[in-house]
Amino acid sequence: xxxxxxxxxxxxxxxxxxxxxxxxxxxxxxxxxxxxxxxxxxxxxxxxxxxxxxxxxxxxxxxxxxxxxxxxxxxxxxxxxxxxxxxxxxxxxxxxxxxxxxxxxxxxxxxxxxxxxxxxxxxxxxxxxxxxxxxxxxxxxxxxxxxxxxxxxxxxxxxxxxxxxxxxxxxxxxxxxxxxxxxxxxxxxxxxxxxxxxxxxxxxxxxxxxxxxxxxxxxxxxxxxxxxxxxxxxxxxxxxxxxxxxxxxxxxxxxxxxxxxxxxxxxxxxxxxxxxxxxxxxxxxxxxxxxxxxxxxxxxxxxxxxxxxxxxxxxxxxxxxxxxxxxxxxxxxxxxxxxxxxxxxxxxxxxxxxxxxxxxxxxxxxxxxxxxxxxxxxxxxxxxxxxxxxxxxxxxxxxxxxxxxxxxxxxxxxxxxxxxxxxxxxxxxxxxxxxxxxxxxxxxxxxxxxxxxxx
Numbered sequence: 001x002x003x004x005x006x007x008x009x010x011x012x013x014x015x016x017x018x019x020x021x022x023x024x025x026x027x028x029x030x031x032x033x034x035x036x037x038x039x040x041x042x043x044x045x046x047x048x049x050x051x052x053x054x055x056x057x058x059x060x061x062x063x064x065x066x067x068x069x070x071x072x073x074x075x076x077x078x079x080x081x082x083x084x085x086x087x088x089x090x091x092x093x094x095x096x097x098x099x100x101x102x103x104x105x106x107x108x109x110x111x112x113x114x115x116x117x118x119x120x121x122x123x124x125x126x127x128x129x130x131x132x133x134x135x136x137x138x139x140x141x142x143x144x145x146x147x148x149x150x151x152x153x154x155x156x157x158x159x160x161x162x163x164x165x166x167x168x169x170x171x172x173x174x175x176x177x178x179x180x181x182x183x184x185x186x187x188x189x190x191x192x193x194x195x196x197x198x199x200x201x202x203x204x205x206x207x208x209x210x211x212x213x214x215x216x217x218x219x220x221x222x223x224x225x226x227x228x229x230x231x232x233x234x235x236x237x238x239x240x241x242x243x244x245x246x247x248x249x250x251x252x253x254x255x256x257x258x259x260x261x262x263x264x265x266x267x268x269x270x271x272x273x274x275x276x277x278x279x280x281x282x283x284x285x286x287x288x289x290x291x292x293x294x295x296x297x298x299x300x301x302x303x304x305x306x307x308x309x310x311x312x313x314x315x316x317x318x319x320x321x322x323x324x325x326x327x328x329x330x331x332x333x334x335x336x337x338x339x340x341x342x343x344x345x346x347x348x349x350x351x352x353x354x355x356x357x358x359x360x361x362x363x364x365x366x367x368x369x370x371x372x373x374x375x376x377x378x379x380x381x382x383x384x385x386x387x388x389x390x391x392x393x394x395x396x397x398x399x400x401x402x403x404x405x406x407x408x409x410x411x412x413x414x415x416x417x418x419x420x421x422x423x424x425x426x427x428x429x430x431x432x433x434x435x436x437x438x439x440x441x442x443x444x445x446x447x448x449x450x451x452x453x454x455x
Contacts, residue, residue, distance in 0.1 A: 059358040060339060063370045071363065071372060071417045074349045076399050081127040082436040083173040085210040085306060086344060090259035092310040094348045096437045098398045102454040106148035107428060111135030113449035114432065122170020122210045124445050126438035135449045138168045138182050142195060143451060152195035156180055156188055170210025174232065181207035181220045187230055199235035203228060209253035217277060219256045225267040227256065229280060239280030243267040259309040262328055270301025270318050274331060284331025288318035306344040315352055317341050325369065335369035348397050353416060355392050361419055375419030381408045394434045405431035405444065427452060
């Protein structure tokens with residue numbers, strides 16, 4: 001590994017400006033006692049038939065004029081907590097600092113995992129040295145971030161709903177409270193120290209996205225495209241907004257983004273709506289529905305990835321194939337590209353990193369929307385017979401590594417400067433929700449409901 005690390009360090013030293021030398025490359029330990037490093041190279045070739053791990057087919061093409069452009073990123077910064085979906089209410093996390101070498105510290109089961117009927121849709125959150133996560137049956141667990149010890153576990157489903165299968169949203173932390181959005185139509189506040197339920201508020205619709213909390217308000221979105229602002233202390237409704245009802249949608253939803261007194265609400269209809277956080281007054285709206293898709297599934301305009309508010313701009317993309325940037329105050333569309341996806345875009349400096357519907361990772365210019373690089377990802381666990389499709393989630397950017405995870409039970413690291421594959425680690429099972437980073441630790445929630453921490 002030393003030789004490989006030396007090569008990456010030399011490449012980083014050659015960059016100028018704000019580029020961070022890649023000596024902070026992320027490495028991880030594999031399961032059990034076998035150490036796997038993301039930057040490690042095999043000393044001897046393996047015997048057997050070789051199959052390329054990256055598909056050569058691309059549906060998105062990088063702009064040729066940007067071939068000589070050098071991507072420069074801001075220096076990574078420490079991130080002591082990850083309290084809400086997307087990190088913070090605006091979902092703009094930029095470049096997170098993690099130690100050079102990370103190894104698997106612990107893994108703890110929190111309850112029931114995903115199956116054919118139930119899914120895990122919400123990433124964990126972390127604050128105050130704890131990790132909070134929800135299993136597929138709406139049980140919330142608090143774990144000690146250092147040891148993985150379960151501190152408390154609470155069942156949120158009403159007794160009448162326990163046997164009725166539902167798919168819940170997720171969690172957010174704010175000022176000593178955990179806020180949950182559930183599939184049985186309730187928003188719930190819990191005491192973060194004890195797990196005691198502080199209030200429940202029934203809403204006229206199930207929720208499949210975590211709430212967003214800011215300035216004493218809890219913002220949630222229901223499956224029938226209605227958004228609500230609730231008082232964080234009492235659960236009382238402050239205002240609500242109704243979008244266009246959509247008869248068909250993808251599994252899962254996106255949490256609103258909040259910044260500067262503005263709430264950006266994504267709906268399954270493809271509507272992107274800006275509301276005043278104080279009173280719910282409409283500021284502007286636009287549609288990310290594409291008219292270019294002809295088949296039923298690809299025509300779904302669902303905005304499933306969380307929108308991002310970053311330095312006065314809103315970045316969002318829809319499943320049907322439109323990615324766009326807006327002025328936060330006026331709603332003026334600054335640029336758009338034919339890029340579709342269901343994962344949240346990641347903004348860092350002048351760049352946006354995104355996973356597309358066509359199993360590609362891409363770097364997009366934040367100011368122009370032009371594409372710097374495209375990296376195709378494996379589509380199938382069995383590429384020869386094109387069986388067992390892989391669904392990817394992410395990315396997150398940590399110390400010069402784009403980390404993504406897949407339904408095949410592996411986490412990958414890609415270079416944010418070129419998209420080049422760096423390495424991978426094995427996880428206990430498939431992963432459906434993006435990992436998070438808190439206090440220099442990478443935290444995964446696997447589909448078998450195991451929380452896995454690398455530090």
